Amino acid sequence: MTRRDVMLAAGTLSAGTLTMVDIVPAGAAAQSAPAQGKSTLPRQLPDKSSFLAGEGVYLDSGSQHPVSIGARAAVDTYLSKRMLDPAAAHYDLPDDGVREKFARLVNADPDDIAYVQSTTAGEQMVLRGLGLPQSGGHIVTDTLHFFGSLPLYEEMQRHGVEVTWVEPKDGRILLDDLKRAIRKDTRLVALSLVSTINGFQHDLKAVCNLAHAHGALVYADIIHAAGCVPVDLKGSGVDFSACASYKWLMGDFGLGFIYGTKAARALLTRTEYGYYGMSAFKPHVYPFDTPSGPPGDMIADYAYADTAEGTFAHGTHAHTVIAQLDHSLDYILGVGVSAIQAHAQDLINRLKRELPKLGYSLMTPPESTTPLVTCAYESAREKLGPKLAAAKIKMTVSANRFRVTPSVFNDHTDIDRLLAAVGHA
Structure with a gap:
């Protein structure tokens, strides 16, 4: 039985349950109301039934997307388990399942995806793994990148890294300007796939082809892309990317995703030592443990997984957001x-x-x-x-x-x- 089968049998799937239907063009005949206690995917957009109606107009989903009714129900189910509610006793947090759904959304291998606190945390993990700013070198970025990252790269400059800033022309970062900026000694090209400033979208595959031809890696902030425009991480060839979930993924603050290909991760120096990234752990210091051997041997045997989790994972992360994203990613994947x-x-x-x-x-x-x-x-x-x-x-x-x-x-x-x-x- 799947987790969904168990939850249905236990009666713990209620308002968060999604019934998959096709999307038809706006103006099609109205459909019958969904069965009580279930949330159906809309047959047309706009979809006002999945979100609480207010008296105002909300046009700020690019800052914080409203939480849907179904996502709230999914969180309530998780909290019922945390409250030791017997009705939710069989609920299992879909930790791996949510990573797999996000991987499908952005066309990535689930093993190349790990949870991260925020987009900024992910970007800084990449920089630390590359030994920046201490190891020096050359970085290319642009002024349509996330405004919160502008001080980050100014700090790189202040600590000895050479940074080339590509500026927009008529609201666009031109590929020819990037081509002139990238050199043989460029280590990283950092950008936002979709700019939070004006919505400009890079041709990520073209940027990656250009950077890779000069031996440079590419990091892409995809917080304004994942969930609202098609994203193909594998197809683009991007090395690293990150996003939080509170915008177009219809999640919340405190949890997002970091992506790194196996080849790109191999170029990083380990800077993260979280136990969530371990593939094996055997201590030798507690009662009845196998002795570690002669004095001076390690007090525990351990190994890190050869995955993004093994590279980037720390300790615990926001379980309520995972429960919420289990619904929200189903919604996004279902609607398309x-x-x-x-x-x-x-x-x-x-x-x-x-x-x-x-x-x-x-x-x-x-x-x-x-x-x-x-x-x-x-x-x-x-x-x-x-x-x-x-x-x-x-x-x-x-x-x-x-x-x-x-x-x-x-x-x-x-x-x-x-x-x-x-x-x-």
Whole structure:
């Protein structure tokens, strides 16, 4: 019996259970309501039934994606087990299963995936494993990379690493500019597959081909890609990547994934010594242990797994988020990333047409197919903050720009409200 069979028999799968159905185009006939106690995949998008409705408009999933009703139920099932509820006695945390689902989502080998606290933690693990900044060398990155990583590479520079910053042209990082920046002594190219700033998406395979031709490794931050645009880690040839789960994976803070190919991991110096990465452990210091032998021998025999977990894993990680992702990844895989992307593009393309008519300057390339549109607007927070608050619209508004990131539950009525609220620039 599978874990799902056991849970069904025990009655512990309730609102978190997914019934797989096909997605049909918007406008198709409404389907009958799902059986009570089950959460079905939508037959069309937008999907408002899987998320709690509020009186406002939420257009900020690229900052934090709302938790779905089914994901909340999955967490409740896990917490029932933690509360020693007899009804949940047979619940088993799908630790390996969630890694396998994420691997399917991004086309990776599960053995090349490990859990990590955050995207930033993953990026820094790669740098430490390469001996940076102490070992020096040359790094190429770009200014559309995650803004939280800009100080990271400035610190690399401060400690003796040479860093080349590639700047965008018309909102794009050009492959020719990367080609000029990468040299024979370049050790790492670090970028965001999809930029959190304006939604620009690299041709990751082309970047990797270019970097590898010069002997450089490639790290990609995929937090704004996994779950909302197709990602093919194997096909791209990328060496390392990382993402957290609280954005487009519909998870929560405190847990994400790090990816490293076997060949790339072999180039790292071990800096992580977590017991979750061990494949074998036999102590010699506790009662009835096998003696370790002559004095001076090791107090325990151990080995690390030849996997990403063996390279990167530490100790315990957020079990509630694993329970949540067990549902959320089923939802994303069931609906399909292509359907999610197509739905978002319908809304995003309208914003790309209408916002310039209102006098706003697009930072997002017109051809971008990511669920993100950004406009540069001087004093945006000061000018738009009160308008959006009055209209009960939540989106990212920075000092001099604003960003709209719709998801599966948004529709054109939400876009109508946004356009009416911001008005003319």
